Structure formats: structure tokens, C-alpha cells
Amino acid sequence: MTDVRIAGVGLTKFGSHPERTGRDLFAEAALAAREDAGVSRDDYEELFYGNFMGELAEKQGHQGPIMAEAAGLDCPATRYEQACASAGVAFRQAVATIRSGAADVVLAGGMERMNNLGTAEVTQSLAIAADELFEVRAGVTFPGAYALMARAYFDAFGGDSEDLAHIAVKNHANAMQNDYAQFHREITVDDALESPVVADPLSLYDACPITDGASAVVLVSDDYAERHGLDAPVSVTGSGQGGDKAALQDRPHLARTPAATKAADAAYADAGIGPDDVDVAEVHDCFTIAEVLALESLGLYDHGEGVGAAARGETTRDGDLPVNLSGGLKAKGHPVGATGTAQVVEMTKLLRGDHGNSDAVPDARVGVTHNAGGTVASAVVHVLEVDR
Amino acid sequence: MTDTGYDEWLAAIADGEGYYLACPDGHGSLPPRRSCPHCGAAELTEEPLPAAGEIRTFTEVHVPAPNFADEAPYVTAVASFGPVKLTGVVRDLPADEVDLGTTVSVGVGENATTDERLVVFRPASE
Numbered sequence: 001m002t003d004v005r006i007a008g009v010g011l012t013k014f015g016s017h018p019e020r021t022g023r024d025l026f027a028e029a030a031l032a033a034r035e036d037a038g039v040s041r042d043d044y045e046e047l048f049y050g051n052f053m054g055e056l057a058e059k060q061g062h063q064g065p066i067m068a069e070a071a072g073l074d075c076p077a078t079r080y081e082q083a084c085a086s087a088g089v090a091f092r093q094a095v096a097t098i099r100s101g102a103a104d105v106v107l108a109g110g111m112e113r114m115n116n117l118g119t120a121e122v123t124q125s126l127a128i129a130a131d132e133l134f135e136v137r138a139g140v141t142f143p144g145a146y147a148l149m150a151r152a153y154f155d156a157f158g159g160d161s162e163d164l165a166h167i168a169v170k171n172h173a174n175a176m177q178n179d180y181a182q183f184h185r186e187i188t189v190d191d192a193l194e195s196p197v198v199a200d201p202l203s204l205y206d207a208c209p210i211t212d213g214a215s216a217v218v219l220v221s222d223d224y225a226e227r228h229g230l231d232a233p234v235s236v237t238g239s240g241q242g243g244d245k246a247a248l249q250d251r252p253h254l255a256r257t258p259a260a261t262k263a264a265d266a267a268y269a270d271a272g273i274g275p276d277d278v279d280v281a282e283v284h285d286c287f288t289i290a291e292v293l294a295l296e297s298l299g300l301y302d303h304g305e306g307v308g309a310a311a312r313g314e315t316t317r318d319g320d321l322p323v324n325l326s327g328g329l330k331a332k333g334h335p336v337g338a339t340g341t342a343q344v345v346e347m348t349k350l351l352r353g354d355h356g357n358s359d360a361v362p363d364a365r366v367g368v369t370h371n372a373g374g375t376v377a378s379a380v381v382h383v384l385e386v387d388r
Numbered sequence: 389m390t391d392t393g394y395d396e397w398l399a400a401i402a403d404g405e406g407y408y409l410a411c412p413d414g415h416g417s418l419p420p421r422r423s424c425p426h427c428g429a430a431e432l433t434e435e436p437l438p439a440a441g442e443i444r445t446f447t448e449v450h451v452p453a454p455n456f457a458d459e460a461p462y463v464t465a466v467a468s469f470g471p472v473k474l475t476g477v478v479r480d481l482p483a484d485e486v487d488l489g490t491t492v493s494v495g496v497g498e499n500a501t502t503d504e505r506l507v508v509f510r511p512a513s514e
Binding site for chain 1: 425464
């Protein structure tokens with residue numbers, strides 16, 4: 001099997017850019033990744049592209065070819081839709097394609113345009129990731145679904161809103177050093193606890209913002225990198241995906257995310273590592289409680305132990321296991337269909353040393369990314385390792 | 389829009405004759421289904437939904453989607469009824485009296501925003 005290397009990464013600044021087209025956002029990220037990689041245009045063999053709500057935001061289906069054009073490429077292009085895990089699954093297919101030997105150079109990425117819709121329309125659009133018949137018609141919003149999980153978690157394992165507030169505070173602090181993050185504003189636990197309720201027990205600062213943005217990653221075979229003398233120190237050594245029932249009501253436990261456990265177990269086995277080998281993690285904190293569920297599914301914490309990790313200082317910048325040094329979805333922003341590859345971009349930069357927070361993890365060798373769709377009915381985990 | 393299988397299920401709940409689907413191994417699921425989502429068994433039978441359910445988790449939604457604009461704030465809950473769980477809006481019970489373990493009955497109500505029918509939970513009459 002061919003090893004996969006990350007030759008280049010690119011991002012747009014995340015934020016509110018309601019006037020920018022999706023194709024312009026993706027072009028910026030893709031061209032940045034291509035420049036970072038320094039690979040000849042003619043060598044790109046395929047584009048794997050993630051997007052969730054393009055039909056609703058831009059009335060645009062069939063985005064693959066449009067985004068290949070935007071990236072300046074002439075190659076087959078396919079769009080992947082898997083809610084908030086859209087770019088994660090696109091990246092996973094890109095990895096599989098190189099591993100199989102079917103291609104030596106591919107581009108993976110994602111884009112979401114959201115702020116051209118109002119908050120109400122975005123709320124409605126995000127809800128389509130839930131089960132329409134059994135959840136949306138019963139008033140389940142995206143924050144509401146995670147609120148259902150948060151209350152179930154508190155009941156099963158303990159923890160409270162103050163524990164969750166520490167996660168928001170941590171991720172806002174981390175984003176201060178990330179030029180691409182949506183927020184550059186430190187917050188306090190009191191700020192978080194006093195923010196307006198969205199769906200109790202979750203309030204505004206438990207939730208990620210509405211974000212426009214794009215991300216892109218150039219993947220190459222180990223052999224191609226060697227032949228062309230590319231500087232590509234980060235490898236993708238593990239890839240895993242897991243699934244679960246779409247609706248919370250059809251799951252035995254409302255405070256666990258077994259799809260992510262399956263994805264993590266598969267990715268660890270693929271990489272030949274275990275959770276103890278992980279030095280740094282970027283996880284899908286669309287809501288603060290989601291970071292907790294992610295840490296526990298990744299095997300980094302036992303069930304019930306993850307909720308206090310930020311408050312105890314273990315997952316902060318100076319902790320033993322820094323989590324979401326990018327600022328996470330919470331403060332970096334969450335352009336839904338771009339998030340999976342944005343996590344890979346951030347992790348690549350953290351490991352190779354050119355991230356604003358790389359100095360927090362100077363000796364890190366192994367990083368994991370965890371990207372989730374819906375209430376984690378879909379989960380994708382990747383293991384990235386850097387040559388040291 | 390007609391959703392065959394789902395619409396009949398909702399109508400049965402409205403008539404007090406709610407049901408769930410059971411497979412030979414006793415797993416429960418809700419229609420429309422052609423196989424058990426838990427074990428894949430194709431033999432599904434309709435079984436009566438228990439009269440009372442228990443709230444397993446809930447949230448009071450303050451920021452609604454447009455399809456619930458005229459309902460907010462409202463309480464959505466997941467309640468277990470024997471081998472299945474249902475998701476519905478809690479009615480006839482103040483939000484601060486909803487709790488984990490609260491016993492509810494299931495019925496069908498109307499969404500004040502869209503006029504669509506929806507699953508509602510009400511305090512179970514003992």
C-alpha cells in the first residue's frame with residue numbers, strides 16, 4: 001500500500017463573508033494549497049470536495065466541476081455530502097484513492113457559504129442533517145439535538161454548564177494565535193454562563209458560530225513526493241469512518257457517540273497506534289458538549305471523565321493533551337462542509353511547525369482529527385504523523 | 389406531502405391506537421421500515437405502543453427554526469415507550485416541571501406555525 005503525504009494546505013480566513021460566492025471562497029483555499037504544495041497543475045488527477053447546503057445557500061447543485069474550475073484544475077471532481085462531516089469523508093476518499101495506487105496527486109477540500117442566509121434560514125438548513133420525519137417535525141434544531149445529548153450526559157455521568165464553559169474559554173483563547181480564526185476575542189467562564197440560552201442547557205457560547213469559509217489539502221503518494229523532492233513531512237497514517245442511527249431516539253445511549261469510537265478504533269488500527277500515542281487533537285466541537293463526546297469516543301478519556309478535562313487544564317494549550325489549538329469549531333468557526341479538511345490543515349501546520357500555536361506542541365509526533373456529521377451519525381477520524 | 393407509512397402511524401397515535409414495529413428478536417422500530425434497523429430481520433409485526441412513556445432527555449428550545457417560529461420557547465423531549473423511543477413536543481406541562489423520568493402519554497397535536505401534525509407528549513393521567 002502506498003503511503004500518503006500532505007504536500008500542501010490552504011484556508012480562507014473564516015468568518016462572515018456573505019457577499020462572497022462559494023466558488024471564490026474555494027478558489028482562495030485551493031490556490032493557497034496548490035502554492036504551498038508546488039505541484040505541477042497537470043499532475044492533479046482528481047478533486048474530492050465537501051459541501052453540505054449548497055442547494056439551499058446558493059441554489060447550486062453539481063458543485064464538483066464548478067470547484068475544479070475555481071481551483072484552476074482540469075480533472076474529474078466529485079462532491080461529498082455528509083452534513084458536517086462532508087469534507088472529512090471527501091478527504092478519506094482522497095486518501096483511499098492514493099493508497100490504492102489509482103492516483104499520485106489529488107486535491108481534497110470543502111466549502112460552505114452560510115451568512116448570506118439569515119439565522120432562521122441557517123437554523124432550518126442545518127436541521128436537515130437530522131431525521132426529518134422523527135426529529136425535525138418534533139422541533140429538534142441542531143443546537144437542540146446537542147442539548148438533548150448534553151442533558152443526557154449530565155444525567156448519566158455528571159458535569160455541568162460550568163465545565164462546558166471552560167471548553168469555550170479554552171477554544172477562544174487558542175484562536176487568538178490563529179490568523180484564520182473567526183473570533184479573536186478571549187472570553188471568561190462568566191461570559192459563557194451568562195450568555196443567552198439557545199436550547200437549554202446550551203447557551204450561545206456553547207455553540208459554534210455561523211461561518212463562511214473553505215479549506216483545501218494536496219495529497220500525494222510517498223513515491224511522488226520522493227521523485228519530485230517535495231517538502232512534505234506530514235503523512236496520513238490512519239483513516240477510519242463509523243456510522244450510527246440517524247435519529248437520537250433510535251440509539252441505546254443518548255450520551256455516547258459510538259460512530260466516532262468505531263472511526264477512531266479503525267484509524268488507530270490502520271496507523272498501528274493507540275490513544276496513548278496521541279500528542280495533539282483537533283475534534284469536532286460544534287457545541288462544547290461535542291468536544292466531550294469526541295474525547296471519550298477517541299479513547300483519550302473514559303466515559304464521564306472528558307467533561308472536566310478543560311476545567312482541569314489537561315486539554316488547554318499548556319496541558320498534557322492540547323485539544324483544538326486552532327480554536328476549534330467554537331472559535332475558529334464552522335463552515336460546515338469545509339470543516340473536515342480545515343481540521344487537517346490546522347493539524348498539518350501544528351505538526352510541521354508553521355501554526356501560530358505550534359510552539360505549544362514542539363515535540364508532537366502524532367495528531368488526530370475527528371470530524372462528525374449530525375449528532376455523530378457519521379464520524380471520520382484521521383491519524384497524521386510528522387517526520388521528526 | 390404524503391408520507392406513506394409515517395402518516396398512517398401518526399393517524400393511529402391520534403386515534404389512541406399507536407404501534408411500533410417489532411422483529412422476532414424483540415427489537416423495536418418505527419415505520420416506514422422494511423427491515424429491523426438493529427438486526428436486519430425482515431419479519432416485522434405491529435405491536436401496541438405502551439400507553440405511558442418516560443422522558444429520557446429534553447431541551448427547552450429558545451431559538452427555533454422557522455417551522456417552529458410561533459411555538460418558541462417549547463420543550464422537545466425523547467421518551468421511551470417499551471422497546472422504542474419517540475421524539476415529541478411536550479404540551480400541557482410547564483417547562484420547569486418537565487424532568488427526566490417524567491411519565492407522559494403520546495398523542496398528536498398541531499404545529500402552530502405550519503399546521504402540520506406532530507408528536508406531542510402530555511402528562512400521563514394516573
